[in-house]
Amino acid sequence: MDAVVDATGLAKRFGETVALDDVDLTIERGEIYGLIGPNGAGKTTLARVLLGTLAPDAGQVRLFGQSPDAVDPARIGYLPQSFDPHDRLTPAELLAYYGGLYEGAQSVADVLATVGIDPATTTRYADLSGGEQRRVCVATALVNDPDLLVVDEPTTGIDPAGRRALREVFTDLRAAGTTVLLSTHDMNEAEAVADRVGMLANGRLVAEDAPDALVAAHGGASRLTIQTDAPPDALDRQSVEQTEEGLQIPAVDPTRIGAIVDRIDDAYRVEGLTWTDPDLEDVYLALAEPGQEASR
Numbered sequence: 001m002d003a004v005v006d007a008t009g010l011a012k013r014f015g016e017t018v019a020l021d022d023v024d025l026t027i028e029r030g031e032i033y034g035l036i037g038p039n040g041a042g043k044t045t046l047a048r049v050l051l052g053t054l055a056p057d058a059g060q061v062r063l064f065g066q067s068p069d070a071v072d073p074a075r076i077g078y079l080p081q082s083f084d085p086h087d088r089l090t091p092a093e094l095l096a097y098y099g100g101l102y103e104g105a106q107s108v109a110d111v112l113a114t115v116g117i118d119p120a121t122t123t124r125y126a127d128l129s130g131g132e133q134r135r136v137c138v139a140t141a142l143v144n145d146p147d148l149l150v151v152d153e154p155t156t157g158i159d160p161a162g163r164r165a166l167r168e169v170f171t172d173l174r175a176a177g178t179t180v181l182l183s184t185h186d187m188n189e190a191e192a193v194a195d196r197v198g199m200l201a202n203g204r205l206v207a208e209d210a211p212d213a214l215v216a217a218h219g220g221a222s223r224l225t226i227q228t229d230a231p232p233d234a235l236d237r238q239s240v241e242q243t244e245e246g247l248q249i250p251a252v253d254p255t256r257i258g259a260i261v262d263r264i265d266d267a268y269r270v271e272g273l274t275w276t277d278p279d280l281e282d283v284y285l286a287l288a289e290p291g292q293e294a295s296r
């Protein structure tokens with residue numbers, strides 16, 4: 001065991017709002033830990049408490065075996081959810097500025113190339129597209145070559161190719177021994193890169209495991225969807241749900257698909273069949289308290 005993050009019993013309230021409720025979290029060296037949860041679940045609060053920028057009401061945090069305040073800042077890269085760097089500088093000037101805060105920072109050109117930004121661009125930060133700005137922000141968290149990288153929704157606004165490229169950045173960092181805490185609303189991202197995923201809901205860590213183990217435990221059954229104008233009772237089965245896509249039936253034995261479709265009277269049209277395996281989004285929906293997002 002080589003824990004980079006070791007937190008126990010973390011609690012934090014803001015007035016009546018319980019942001020963290022008895023959270024224990026351990027992240028091993030070289031692990032990518034994905035943190036998911038509804039808006040207001042406590043993800044940003046947890047990241048800030050772990051990094052020592054917000055004091056918990058209760059509980060203890062050790063980073064690299066030390067109190068967060070004692071850790072050399074050069075060992076940590078943090079990308080907050082909202083981060084507005086000086087917007088009259090070019091990407092290279094910004095990175096030179098942030099890199100200048102650390103001894104032995106990475107080359108500005110290399111870091112910008114890693115996030116897909118042309119190091120030679122003379123476009124100011126203010127004039128970059130939203131996705132380009134976010135890429136530059138990610139670069140600021142990487143420039144000191146951190147041992148622990150904490151990124152809060154890093155790929156928001158970034159296009160699919162850029163997201164994929166950043167996933168590779170994270171897995172390359174893991175291969176080099178960097179520990180990554182990735183807070184995200186992108187379930188594909190968490191499923192693709194995280195070794196373990198923790199789900200926060202109402203400040204509590206309600207589930208934590210490898211993504212496939214979480215899906216097996218909480219994702220539910222595979223679903224067959226029949227795109228048809230037939231009503232649910234045309235199938236003469238229990239648990240048929242009318243969805244926007246068509247009639248949805250859980251836990252179908254694949255060898256029975258033909259027989260099920262044959263039940264539908266010729267008076268109705270059958271336009272297609274879709275088979276869906278459960279994924280992390282199903283875990284999220286199963287564990288998030290219904291209505292929580294709407295009430296925040």
Ligand SMILES: Nc1ncnc2c1ncn2[C@@H]1O[C@H](COP(=O)(O)OP(=O)(O)OP(=O)(O)O)[C@@H](O)[C@H]1O
Pocket residue numbers: 014017018019037038039040041042043044045046081
């Ligand atoms: N400084 C603060 N003052 C008052 N309430 C706060 C403060 N910071 C956070 N909160 C509240 O604590 C709860 C947790 O917030 P937090 O930002 O940690 O959630 P989150 O999981 O990161 O949400 P999101 O997915 O929307 O970013 C929310 O209800 C929020 O309104």
